[in-house]
Amino acid sequence: MRMTKAFGKTLREAPADAEMISHQLLIRANYIRPLGAGLYTFMPLGYRVIRKIWDIMAEEMEAIDGQEMWMPNLHPAKVWQATGRWTEFGPALVKLRTESGREYALSPTHEEVVNDITLSDIESYRDLPRLVYHVSKKFRDEPRARGGLIRLREFIMKDAYSLDPSEDSMDEFYPSMYQAYLNIFQRCGVPTVPILADVGAMGGKSSHEFAVPHEQGEDTFIACTSCNYAANVDTAEFVREGQPPVDQAELKKMATPDCTTIAQVADFVGVPVSQTIKAIFYWNTPPGRLEKDGRFVFGLVRGDLEVNETKLVNALGGGELRPAIEDEIRAIGAVPGYASAVGLEVAPDINGGGIIVIADRSIENGGDFVIGANDEGYHYTGANYPRDFAISQMADIAQADTGHKCPNCGGRIEARRAIEVGHCFKLGTRYSEATGATYLDENNEPQLIYMGSYGIGLDRLMAVIVELHHDQDGIIWPDSVAPFDLHLMSLGKGEEVEEAADKLYVKLMGAGFTVYYDDRDASAGVKFKDADLIGIPLRVTVGARGLAQGAVEVKRRSSDERLMVPLDELVEYIPTTKEASY
RNA sequence: CGGGGUGUGGCGCAGAUUGGUAGCGCGCUCCGUUCGGGUCGGAGAGGUCAUCGGUUCAAAUCCGGUCACCCCGACCA
Structure with a gap:
């Protein structure tokens, strides 16, 4: 390519609103141009890099018998309704209705399309297992686009879909995809850390995320400093340390004026924050329901810990979660700043009548807690579970953090920021069950198809490559992806x-x-x-x-x-x- | 959704406090100059000051609404 014929030109200065180095350099060097928030044009140079990354992915997919195809981006509403995700996917799903009244979704991912094809083209155990993939545009109405190519509303994704006759078969295949992913990132010059992750809107039983440690990343993951345990903070486990007291103190009400935060109360009473219990309030809208039909949720964690909302929403069986407003809190009889489960009408389980109280297991690792009295200006001391209050369900809803104990080896874990560049999901029968996607086995019996899905954001990966490969003067492309x-x-x-x-x-x-x-x-x-x-x-x-x-x-x-x-x-x-x- | 910030030629910015009809650098066009690390000089083109409304003789500037974009948070009672 002769530069005298090149489209676009380099810029001496980056736009002021570009914060991340990859964003600045890719714009300055004429790789991308912004169209709107989270929407970018790939200039000729940028598109060449995308094609290079694409080629690497194609090679690694072909190596494990993946077949490239090409699926539509405009999806009839009915295929999304068939799996239930027309409503379950949430507000990020771009829905549109044409003049003529037809309803569509703009592809945020392609499980529905693959699933639809399996209905017609996977009939026999002889048709399985199969692996298909494609590289195509995804659309998600992200609440907030950010970081240039890091979080986009329209992005390029390589997504592969495995179809297996059984869970065993799926499990057997999974490691080869996992390895292919490590190969892809390695070849792109991006060392990744595979971590256990939350399945989120995709559904399914488990997943791995491929994370690139980075200060400006939007993800947090937990890694053990002594063993290889690594997990997304939304799913990371940790050992709750601390023991309940041998002789429990008496429950006593105590005046604690102007102590509305954990730190103030602990300081005033003279106990460590780990000897308090923190109460937090949410409004939970179960899947497929309207917000007004949602329910109030009371969360409890030991005072030195934080609630992880993803864990909490999973404990509740999914749906949306938002902080409760003061009126909602008072309506159940709790007093903000001085709230606890003591004296409340607690539901016997998460579907029962009464107030739903989800407690983290940490409230059993300690005791004689200082806890709100649901009375303005008062707390109880010497509170112990289950002697002094009831809960609806015990769960893991506390967030793992630096200094906590590793669930695997007992060493210390630490929290790190990261950018997620890839994600592998074992979806299982989540989709085949919803639509009746079956095949006939050797005994002529219909069986559900097991699906896995495996995605990598090409544009995000491109940005991460630049984050890892640049100096003061500009980009330093690895040979493998250079334009x-x-x-x-x-x-x-x-x-x-x-x-x-x-x-x-x-x-x-x-x-x-x-x-x-x-x-x-x-x-x-x-x-x-x-x-x-x-x-x-x-x-x-x-x-x-x-x-x-x-x-x-x-x-x-x-x-x-x-x-x-x-x-x-x-x-x-x-x-x-x-x-x-x- | 909440909080903060910003909208002035393609890009980076000044002008706003104290209203008077828009300026600088880069880039672009032309002429000359230079030729191994963003040469130098000269002459030009290009802006309904995001948008709508209000105040005023007069608004980029003051007031209000809307939109767009960026950053932080999506919690700890």
Whole structure:
């Protein structure tokens, strides 16, 4: 590609609202252009990178017998209604109704489409197992797009779908996909940490997330400092430390004026925060119901811990969760700032009548707690479960955090921020059950099909690559995903130089290299700066100085070394500089 | 959804407190100059100041609504 014909140009300054380095560099270097919040155009250079990533994924998918196909992005409402996700998916699902009254969803993912095909094309155990994948656009009305290519409303995803005859078969296949994912990220120059994750809106029994540790990541995961335990904070377990007292103190009411926070109460009474119980209030709207038909939920955790809302919503059986408002809290007889389950009419279980109280197991790891008295300005001391109050259900709703005890080895865990680049789900029969997707086994018996789904965001991955591979001057693409192999430039105006560079351009392409050729009539400084910014791995500079000796300068973007290589040895020399695989 | 911030040529910004009809740098066009790390000089093109309404003789500037974009939070009573 001749730069004099290139569409778009580099920018000296990034737009002020670009915060992440990948966002700034990708815009400055002419890889992407914004259209709206979470919506980007891939410029020719950017699209080439996407295609490179795409190719790597295709190779790894083909290697495990995956077959590439191409599915629609406009989905009839009925396929989403069939699986129940027309309502269950939540507000992120983009729904549209045409003038003529037809209803569609804009693909946020493709389980429904794959499932629909299995209904017609998977009939026999002989048709299983199968693996299909495609790379296509996904649409999600994210509440907040952010970080350039990190969180988009329209994005590019490689999603694979496995179809198996049984759970065993699915489990047996899963590791090969897991390994393929590690290979893909490795080849893209992005080391990932596979972590246990929450299944969220996808449904199914378990999943792994592939996380890239990063300060500006939107995910938090927990990793053990002594063993290899790693899990998303929304699912991470930890050992609750602490014992209940041998002799329980008496429950006593105590005046605690102006103590509406855990810290204030603990300080006033003179106990550690772990000897208090924190009460938090939510409004839960069960799946498929309207908010007004929701229910009040009272959460309890030991005072030194935090509630994890994802864990809580899972304990409740799903749906939406939002903080309760003061009126709702008072309506059940609790007093904000001085609330507890003591004296409330507690439901016997999560579907029973009364107030639903979900308690974290941590309230059993301790005792003689300071707890609200549901009376303005008063707390109880010496509160113990179950002696002094009832709950509806005990669950794991507390958030794991740095310093907690590892559930696997007993070592210490720590919380880290990360960007999620891929996710593998064992969906099981979640979709086949909803739609009756079955096959006939050897005994002529209908059996449900087991599905797995495996996604990677290409644009997000591209941004992460830049986050990991750049310096002050610009991007430093790994060889594997660079938009071009070589950045060729001519220096100075001399006819001799121009001619030599033109010849070299043709020769290098003839030798099978992809070449970005800066043939502009620009000063040396401008060309060098742009080359550094764009970040093609290998730079070949043709100047009068070197030409006098029949040589050109070769420099890797990732190194400061410059080498003069004789013109007639260049084509042979280039492959020897390939960066070792990542 | 809540909180904070920002909207002025393609990009980065000033002008607003003290209303008087818009300016700088980069980029772009043309001429010359320079030619191995964003050369230098000159001449130009380009803006209903996000939008709607209000106050005023007069609004980028003051007041109100709306929209868009960015950041933080989606909790601890």
